[in-house]
Amino acid sequence: EVQLVESGGGLVNPGGSLRLSCVASGFTFSSFSMNWVRQAPGKGLEWVSSINSNGNFIYYGDSVTGRFTISRDNSKNSVYLQMDSLRADDTAVYYCARDRGMGVGSTQYFQNWGQGTLVTVSS
Amino acid sequence: QSVLTQPPSVSATPGQRVTISCSGSASNIQNNYVSWYQQLPGKAPKVLIYDNNKRPSTIPDRFSGSKSGTSATLDIIGLQTGDEADYYCGTWDSSLSSYVFGTGTKVIVL
Numbered sequence: 531e532v533q534l535v536e537s538g539g540g541l542v543n544p545g546g547s548l549r550l551s552c553v554a555s556g557f558t559f560s561s562f563s564m565n566w567v568r569q570a571p572g573k574g575l576e577w578v579s580s581i582n583s584n585g586n587f588i589y590y591g592d593s594v595t596g597r598f599t600i601s602r603d604n605s606k607n608s609v610y611l612q613m614d615s616l617r618a619d620d621t622a623v624y625y626c627a628r629d630r631g632m633g634v635g636s637t638q639y640f641q642n643w644g645q646g647t648l649v650t651v652s653s
Numbered sequence: 654q655s656v657l658t659q660p661p662s663v664s665a666t667p668g669q670r671v672t673i674s675c676s677g678s679a680s681n682i683q684n685n686y687v688s689w690y691q692q693l694p695g696k697a698p699k700v701l702i703y704d705n706n707k708r709p710s711t712i713p714d715r716f717s718g719s720k721s722g723t724s725a726t727l728d729i730i731g732l733q734t735g736d737e738a739d740y741y742c743g744t745w746d747s748s749l750s751s752y753v754f755g756t757g758t759k760v761i762v763l
Contacts, residue, residue, distance in 0.1 A: 567754075574741065574755075575690070575692075575741050575743075576754065577752040580752065625697055625698070630703070635745055636685040638686075639686065639703045639704075639743065640688070641703075641709075643699065645697050646697055
């Protein structure tokens with residue numbers, strides 16, 4: 531059974547940093563692209579970032595480019611989201627999601643999702 | 654501001670059919686695969702449809718998807734109270750080099 535478990539959320543001051551982690555199990559992690567998707571309270575889904583299976587191809591949404599960094603460690607079955615210069619509008623539940631295969635782009639879809647971790651940016 | 658537009662809500666009584674539209678453009682829906690996600694209240698999203706019209710094996714055939722030009726559609730037939738949820742379309746946008754979600758549609762079972 532595919533399992534994705536996010537951690538690292540919490541309360542942080544505006545301008546601060548936070549690192550989210552997602553540990554995967556139940557599949558060959560190194561064969562799949564991974565993603566972060568967020569959802570602000572009462573709002574819709576927003577794609578944040580994608581990383582392909584070996585980490586060579588990375589994409590970011592416009593709202594986080596230059597502030598967030600996605601990475602992965604295939605030896606630890608983990609994907610990370612380093613979030614810097616956090617703003618109030620980054621407040622959201624952050625979901626880790628597994629893609630269908632190795633690549634990113636036109637064939638992407640989010641096959642499996644974690645339960646999410648809440649990030650609150652407030653003073 | 655999402656590049657994919659969905660109606661805010663649709664409603665029907667149990668057993669009826671609902672249709673949810675997703676309107677985009679040539680850079681997203683027309684030239685890339687569309688997927689649909691269901692988000693039950695307080696839960697993580699779940700994929701219902703991928704590659705425009707394919708269903709994961711665990712999804713009942715009451716759910717179907719289609720695409721024509723710059724629009725996609727999700728149909729739910731035999732509506733059940735358990736289908737009350739938010740539904741999102743999604744696809745890659747080749748111009749933005751980004752994955753984009755629709756604005757979301759709340760299905761209300763009367």
